[in-house]
Structures are given as C-alpha cells and as structure tokens.
Amino acid sequence: MAGTVKFMLDGQVHEVHSPDPTETLLNYLRYGIARTGTKEGCAEGDCGACTVVVGELVGDSVRYRAVNACILFLPTLDGKELLTVESLKGRDGGLHPVQEALVETHGSQCGFCTPGFVMSLYALYLEGPNPSRARINDALAGNLCRCTGYGPIIKAAERMHAIDTGAAPDMQAAVAALKAIRRDGTLAVSSVSTLTGREKHYYAPVTMDALADLVLAHPDATLLAGGTDVGLWITKQHRQLDVVIYVGDVAELKATRDSSDSFEIGAGVSVSDAMDMLGAHYGDMGELFRRFASVQIRNSGTLGGNIANGSPIGDSMPALIAAGTKLVLRRGGEERTIALEDYFIAYGKQDRAPGEFVARIIVPKPAAGLKYRAYKLSKRFDQDISAVCGAFALQIDDGFVTSARIAFGGMAATPKRATNAEAAITGQRWTRETAEAGMKAMAEDYAPISDMRASASYRLMAAQNLLMKAFVETTEGAATRLVGDRELAHA
Ligand SMILES: Cc1cc2nc3c(=O)[nH]c(=O)nc-3n(C[C@H](O)[C@H](O)[C@H](O)COP(=O)(O)OP(=O)(O)OC[C@H]3O[C@@H](n4cnc5c(N)ncnc54)[C@H](O)[C@@H]3O)c2cc1C
Ligand code: FES
Ligand code: FES
Numbered sequence: 001m002a003g004t005v006k007f008m009l010d011g012q013v014h015e016v017h018s019p020d021p022t023e024t025l026l027n028y029l030r031y032g033i034a035r036t037g038t039k040e041g042c043a044e045g046d047c048g049a050c051t052v053v054v055g056e057l058v059g060d061s062v063r064y065r066a067v068n069a070c071i072l073f074l075p076t077l078d079g080k081e082l083l084t085v086e087s088l089k090g091r092d093g094g095l096h097p098v099q100e101a102l103v104e105t106h107g108s109q110c111g112f113c114t115p116g117f118v119m120s121l122y123a124l125y126l127e128g129p130n131p132s133r134a135r136i137n138d139a140l141a142g143n144l145c146r147c148t149g150y151g152p153i154i155k156a157a158e159r160m161h162a163i164d165t166g167a168a169p170d171m172q173a174a175v176a177a178l179k180a181i182r183r184d185g186t187l188a189v190s191s192v193s194t195l196t197g198r199e200k201h202y203y204a205p206v207t208m209d210a211l212a213d214l215v216l217a218h219p220d221a222t223l224l225a226g227g228t229d230v231g232l233w234i235t236k237q238h239r240q241l242d243v244v245i246y247v248g249d250v251a252e253l254k255a256t257r258d259s260s261d262s263f264e265i266g267a268g269v270s271v272s273d274a275m276d277m278l279g280a281h282y283g284d285m286g287e288l289f290r291r292f293a294s295v296q297i298r299n300s301g302t303l304g305g306n307i308a309n310g311s312p313i314g315d316s317m318p319a320l321i322a323a324g325t326k327l328v329l330r331r332g333g334e335e336r337t338i339a340l341e342d343y344f345i346a347y348g349k350q351d352r353a354p355g356e357f358v359a360r361i362i363v364p365k366p367a368a369g370l371k372y373r374a375y376k377l378s379k380r381f382d383q384d385i386s387a388v389c390g391a392f393a394l395q396i397d398d399g400f401v402t403s404a405r406i407a408f409g410g411m412a413a414t415p416k417r418a419t420n421a422e423a424a425i426t427g428q429r430w431t432r433e434t435a436e437a438g439m440k441a442m443a444e445d446y447a448p449i450s451d452m453r454a455s456a457s458y459r460l461m462a463a464q465n466l467l468m469k470a471f472v473e474t475t476e477g478a479a480t481r482l483v484g485d486r487e488l489a490h491a
Contacts, residue, residue, distance in 0.1 A: 003189050005074065006181045008055070008081040008174070013181060019074050020191045021202030021244050022234050026050045026069040029084060037085040037115050041144070043070045043235040045228055045297050046383070048143030051116040053123050055081030057178040061171060065272070065299040066123035068142075071231025072300065073224065075189050075202050076246055079182050081174060085115040088122060090167070097163035098122050101156040104163075109147040117143050120295070121157055126168060129161040141382040142294020186210050187249075196240065204246040208330070211250050211357070216332050219354035221245045225268055226300035228293070229309050253304070253359070261365055267304025267358040271316070274303040281366055284374040284391075285319045291376050292316070294383045304358045307343065310350045310414065313386050313453075317344070317415035319374045321407035322391035325363045331356035341407065344414035370395055371474040375466050379453070386410050387454035388462050392470040394430070401425045401434065408463055410454070411446040418445040421467065435471035439464035 003018040019028070026043070029035040029052075041049035050069040054077065055062040062081060069084075088096035095103065098121045108114040117140070124131055124139040131139070136157040140150065187204040203221075205211045215221065221243040224230050233239040247253055253268030256277055263281075265274055271292055279286015292298055292315045306316045307327065317340065325340040331353055340361075343351050352358070366372055374391040378384035389409040395402045404426050406418040424441035428434040448459035 005078045005187070005189065007077040007079065008177050008181070009084075010087050011173070011177070013177070014082070016074065018189055018191050020193065021073065021075055021189055021200045022241055023074045024070055024231065024235065025052070025072040025074050025077065025082075028074045029069060035084055035086055038069055039112055039115055040070060041112070041116075044232050045071045045293070046144070047113070048116040048120060048294070048296060049113055051119040051143065051296055052085075053083040053119055053126075055083065055169070055174060055178070057175065057182065060175060062169070062174045062178060064123060064126050064169070066120050066139075066142075066296050067300045068228075068296045071227055071235060073202075073227055073231065073234075073244075073246075075187070075204065076224070076227065076248055078187055078204060079178065079249070081178060083119070083122070083169075085118050088118065096122070097167055098125050098156070098160045100163050101160035102153070105152045105155040105159060107148060107152040107156040113143060113145045113148075117145065117153055121153075121160060123295075124157060125160055131157060137382075138290065139295055142296045186214070193240065198240060198242060200240075200242055200244075202244045202246065204249045206249045206251065208250055208252040208359070211245070211247060211253070212330055212332055214245050215357050216355040218243050218245065223247055223308070223357055225302040225305040225308075226270065226297075228297050228301035229305060229311075247304075247357070248302075263363045263365065265303055265361045265363065267308070267360055268302050269304070271298040271301045271303060271306065274316075278363060282319075282323060282372050282374075284372055285323070288315060288319050288374040288376050288389070288391075291378075291382060291384075303361055307340070307361065308350070308352070308358050310344055310348065311409075312347065312412060312414055313389070313410045314415065315376060315386055315389050315409065318389050318391045318407040318409045320361070320363060321415060321417060322374070322393040322405045323363055323366070323372070324393065324405060325361060327358060328360045328362065329353075329356050330359040335359060337362070341415070341417050344416070347413035366393075367395060369397070371470075373470045373473060375469065377454075377462055377466075385453065388459050388466070390463055390466045392467070394425075394470070394474065396430050396474070399429050401428055401430050406438075406467070408446065411448045411459055411463055416446070418442050418463075420444040430471070430475065432468075432471065435468050438467050442467065 005016045029038050039049040041047035045068045052069045055064045189202040222241045224244050224246045253266040255266045257264040275289035306314045321341045327340050328337050371394040376386050377388045393405040404422045409415045420441040421438040425438040448456045450456045
C-alpha cells in the first residue's frame with residue numbers, strides 16, 4: 001500500500017505524499033507548487049483557462065492530450081506525464097513555436113485565456129503539421145476568449161508549425177520514464193480533511209479483479225473515471241467523498257474489441273476514443289460525439305461514466321440505445337448483460353446493485369442498409385448541453401420499415417425509447433404519411449418538462465420534427481448533409 005503519487009513533470013519524477021484524494025490538479029499547481037501559469041476561470045470544465053497536457057503510456061508510445069486541470073483529481077495523474085504552460089519554456093528561456101505564433105498573429109490581449117489556448121494548441125501541435133480548419137476549430141472549442149476573438153488564434157494554429165517543427169517531447173525518453181514509474185498494484189492514498197477531520201480514502205487498482213473486489217468491499221464508494229461529472233461535485237457542490245475508487249488505471253476497462261458483428265468498449269474508454277471507433281461506422285454518432293462538450297472533456301470523460309451517470313440529457317445514451325447497445329455489469333466474479341435502455345429505471349436511479357459496476361458496452365455494427373441518424377439540439381453549436389437529443393435506426397427493405405429503434409434524451413426523466421412512434425411506423429411503407437403517423441404517436445411516448453433549456457412544448461414539437469427530418473434525409477434528401485463546418489456522407 002503506497003500513499004505517494006508519482007508523475008513526470010519537466011523530465012523529473014514528481015512525488016506527492018498522501019495528497020487529499022479529491023484535491024484538483026489546478027489547486028495543487030497554483031497553491032501547492034506555485035505554478036500559477038495555469039489559470040482558473042470557471043472551475044467546471046467550461047472555459048479552458050486551466051488546460052494542461054497529460055501524457056499517458058499507450059503500448060510503446062506516449063499519447064499526449066489536452067485536459068482541464070480544474071476538475072482532474074491530483075492522484076489520477078499517478079504514472080502519467082504532466083505538461084503545463086511552464087513546461088514549454090525552451091532551454092534558452094525562449095518561447096515555444098506555439099507561443100511565438102500567438103505573438104506573431106496578435107492572438108492575445110488581456111492574456112487570461114492565453115495559457116489555456118497555448119496548451120490546447122500545443123496538444124494540436126503534437127498531432128503534426130497542417131491541421132485542417134475543422135480540426136483547429138475542434139481543438140479550440142473548449143477554450144473561451146472574450147477579448148481577442150478567435151480569428152488571430154486560428155491564424156496562430158495555422159502558423160505554429162512553420163516556425164519550428166522540432167520542439168516535440170523526446171518520445172523515447174518519455175516512454176522510458178513512464179515505464180520506470182509504472183506500478184502493478186493498487187495505489188491507496190489516505191488523508192484527513194482538515195476542515196471536518198474526516199478521513200478520506202482513494203484506491204486506484206490496475207486489474208479488473210482488484211477493482212471488482214474493491215467495489216464489493218466498499219459498495220458506497222464513489223467510482224471515479226474521468227471526473228468530468230464527479231469533479232464538479234467537489235468544485236461546485238463542495239461535497240465530501242470519503243472513499244473514491246478510481247477506475248482509470250484498469251487496463252481491461254480501457255480496452256476495445258472490434259469483432260465481426262460488434263464493438264466492445266471498456267467502460268473506461270474515453271469519449272474521444274469511442275467517438276473515433278463508432279464514428280467510422282455510425283457517421284452521425286461520430287458527429288454527435290464531436291459536439292459532446294469539448295476536446296478536453298472528451299479526452300478525460302468516459303463512455304462508461306456518461307452511461308453510469310444516467311443523466312436524462314447525456315448525449316451518448318439515445319445514440320447508443322437506437323443502435324441496439326448492450327451493457328455488461330460486473331459484481332464480484334459475476335457478469336450480467338442487459339439492454340442499455342433497461343439500465344435507466346427512473347430519474348437518478350439505475351439498475352446497478354451495490355458492489356456492481358459498468359464493465360463494458362457492446363455496440364452492434366450497423367446491419368447492411370441501416371439508416372442511422374442522430375441529432376443534437378442545443379443553444380450553442382459547440383460545448384453545450386442538449387435540450388433534445390434524438391437518434392433513429394431504421395431498417396427499410398423494399399420501401400417498408402422492417403425495424404425501427406428511436407431514442408431520445410431530454411424528453412423524459414431518463415433516456416427513453418419512443419416505443420409508440422416505433423410501433424406506428426414499423427411494417428408500414430416509409431412515406432411522409434407514415435412519418436407523420438410516427439410523429440403523432442410520439443406524443444404518447446413523452447411528457448417532457450419545461451426548464452431553462454427548453455419548454456415542454458418546444459421539446460415535443462422538436463422531437464416530432466426530427467422524425468420528419470430523418471424521413472426527409474433517408475428518402476428525399478441529398479446523400480450529404482452539412483453539419484457545422486463539415487459535410488457528412490450518408491447511406
Ligand atoms: C464542461 C462540460 C461539458 C459537458 N458536456 C456534455 C455534453 O455535451 N454531453 C454529455 O452527455 N455530457 C456532457 N458532460 C458531462 C460529462 O462529461 C459526461 O457525463 C462524461 O461522459 C462522464 O464521464 P466521466 O468518465 O468523466 O465520469 P465521472 O465523472 O468519473 O463519473 C460519472 C458517474 O459515473 C459513475 N461511474 C464512472 N465509471 C463507472 C463505472 N465503470 N461503473 C459504474 N459507475 C461509474 C461515477 O461514480 C459517477 O456517478 C459535460 C461535462 C462538463 C464538465
Ligand atoms: S477553469 Fe474553466 S475549464 Fe477549468
Ligand atoms: S485575451 Fe482576454 S480573454 Fe482571451
């Protein structure tokens with residue numbers, strides 16, 4: 001049992017002894033070690049001022065990704081590499097090409113947002129030269145600038161590689177360093193919270209069996225994956241979490257399997273990685289996931305966390321339910337498999353027994369000819385929570401609907417299938433009249449609420465209209481659709 005968290009920082013092993021398990025990386029950087037280049041704006045993952053880059057060993061290389069330090073718990077850095085804006089300083093004290101490019105293009109005024117932009121651009125810089133405009137827009141969607149505006153910052157992204165392409169980390173040295181600090185057992189950290197005198201415990205197992213034992217032994221523990229929901233319980237709700245079990249170091253939970261008829265995705269796979277895998281087969285699902293929060297949140301947040309959280313407005317659930325996804329839950333040595341839609345019992349209540357956790361997600365590959373559409377309606381295009389999110393998986397054979405799966409988020413207390421609408425269109429010729437019958441039946445499926453995002457009547461009308469949109473796109477529409485700044489090709 002070790003109580004020391006070790007990670008690489010500026011080429012050195014950095015050790016933190018018995019940290020508070022829920023201390024955020026941002027607080028540690030600013031108040032613990034006075035690395036104040038990283039800024040705090042919102043403390044909830046929205047503004048990007050706190051962006052840092054984290055390197056993680058993946059096989060025989062290190063994968064560097066931008067994340068938000070304000071909602072990342074410090075112990076989760078164990079075994080990883082951290083790069084902050086200070087890490088970019090050259091040996092001669094000079095600016096990094098990313099910073100140089102921002103200076104040249106006048107990409108900063110008040111400068112408060114700038115360290116966060118630098119780190120998002122640095123993560124993009126590490127991906128290689130000539131990023132497309134769409135890729136640049138994605139990389140910057142999680143960073144908020146209120147004075148300079150995005151034009152000069154985008155120019156800096158286009159310019160940075162021309163300044164110098166040699167300033168990347170030494171990959172061999174990074175791999176060797178991370179292998180040297182890799183551990184093969186459970187990290188356990190305990191601390192006493194100074195204000196309340198309560199003990200806090202943090203466990204980070206590396207195997208599925210060890211995780212299963214721990215969850216069984218501590219059924220009331222908070223499971224922590226990417227922390228993009230849990231982090232806010234600390235920074236915004238000031239909750240005390242006495243026992244935290246971190247699932248992010250369990251290799252089996254981060255594995256994916258591409259079999260002949262399905263994708264198996266470990267619950268700990270990031271939304272970014274799931275998006276790449278699923279988006280290649282379900283075009284609209286990839287596009288929906290691209291509008292899921294920001295790059296930083298998608299890099300930290302997991303598909304399992306999105307599902308386990310059970311939010312009625314989570315984006316992955318309608319998309320996955322329509323695709324016919326199954327969920328594998330594990331308790332001790334036992335596993336059970338359920339249809340994803342059956343996991344959501346009521347608001348805030350999921351079909352998860354004490355001691356049980358989400359192990360993996362099984363998404364069937366689309367059958368030949370399947371028409372799959374997913375739509376997210378939100379007030380902003382990027383980095384916004386859905387008011388309504390709907391997905392449609394329709395099998396049309398010889399002009400008839402032979403099967404239909406329709407699911408929505410934002411329409412009920414849980415993500416929910418539109419079973420009446422499905423029944424109204426199944427077996428019918430796929431015509432405008434059939435779509436209209438489905439829209440009418442959908443009124444029986446949902447009784448949405450009014451809240452700050454949308455009124456009940458807007459929600460129902462928008463959901464019904466999305467069925468008509470799916471009809472038009474799968475029959476009368478063009479083979480491609482412009483979504484934001486990119487064109488989607490459709491079957
Ligand atoms: C700025 C911002 C923007 C966001 N935008 C979106 C958005 O556009 N769309 C959207 O859907 N969501 C959004 N979210 C919510 C969040 O990013 C997702 O819900 C994310 O997928 C959660 O995953 P995580 O790994 O971070 O989960 P965590 O925060 O670690 O955990 C979430 C919940 O799941 C539980 N849990 C985690 N893993 C397991 C497991 N294996 N078994 C059982 N329980 C588990 C945790 O105990 C907790 O209750 C946003 C969040 C932020 C901060
Ligand atoms: S401080 Fe705003 S995203 Fe972290
Ligand atoms: S330069 Fe002031 S917020 Fe971006």
